[in-house]
């Protein structure tokens with residue numbers, strides 16, 4: 001019997017099962033019924049462009065929240081960073097004592113207030129006033145910073161101080177010591193992106209604030225022990241690896257700092273290529289020692305959409321989160337259309353068809369984060385695309 005037919009008419013048997021299910025709930029068991037089934041979404045047979053599948057119903061459904069497509073407009077949320085910074089400047093105690101970090105986190109409206117934008121990805125937007133320092137620490141989640149202000153302050157990672165600017169991408173792989181600060185004269189703003197929700201789900205979230213060894217300054221930051229640009233000298237030339245270096249293994253990429261100017265130049269240098277019909281000109285930030293994703297869980301990329309470019313429809317079992325670095329356009333996903341401009345952020349949950357449209361007169365640049373590497377490692381990564389005639393092609397299966 002199909003699901004539609006099973007729900008068509010009231011039935012004494014169904015009602016009896018629901019009563020039994022409700023009665024059994026205090027015993028922490030769950031009776032499988034049609035009206036109380038877990039969510040399972042069709043992949044191969046569902047090719048419509050609207051949102052995929054249905055949420056589960058009944059007692060199960062209450063706990064089966066699904067991320068929704070959503071866009072956060074910078075012009076609406078950005079001012080809150082200025083307001084947080086203003087309170088911090090006037091505060092009678094150091095910011096760390098009342099705000100822990102000066103930031104707000106994005107909450108996906110489909111996830112019931114959880115601090116996450118997709119099932120795996122968390123995003124915070126942070127502001128650091130001149131002189132602010134976040135104490136040195138390390139933790140199990142992988143994390144990154146994408147600099148949004150003109151100046152980017154600094155992040156020191158395992159003794160390498162990365163002084164940053166707009167568009168820079170900084171990686172702090174799981175377990176690496178890091179601290180942040182702003183030695184500039186203006187507040188700096190950036191987006192922190194982490195695989196925190198995954199670690200939370202696995203109950204494997206830990207933090208270590210007991211940095212060993214000598215400390216400097218306010219005793220809460222690492223002393224830089226490597227020259228500026230160390231990672232770029234070692235790993236910044238594609239295809240050329242220093243044979244003498246003992247590359248760190250396991251946690252994530254040793255190329256911890258990409259400059260926004262270099263990213264932009266690399267994209268524009270490829271602007272004359274045909275590119276990918278589903279993604280435009282897209283560059284992945286990979287571990288230069290082995291070509292793997294930046295983190296075992298997350299893949300980072302930057303993509304250039306040329307003026308007038310519209311990508312073909314694509315969907316994946318992976319979820320994505322985007323930051324608009326420049327340009328203006330729109331992304332259609334799950335039956336919705338999100339116009340976007342500089343610094344806007346948006347979530348594209350898995351299973352949903354999406355396409356990007358550059359509606360501006362110049363190029364647009366999107367940075368994105370995807371949990372595709374995680375899904376691939378557990379044998380669950382699939383992707384489909386729509387060809388020009390509308391037929392569906394398996395891109396990864």
Ligand SMILES: [Fe+2]
Nearest residue numbers: 137139143178
């Ligand atoms: Fe951290």
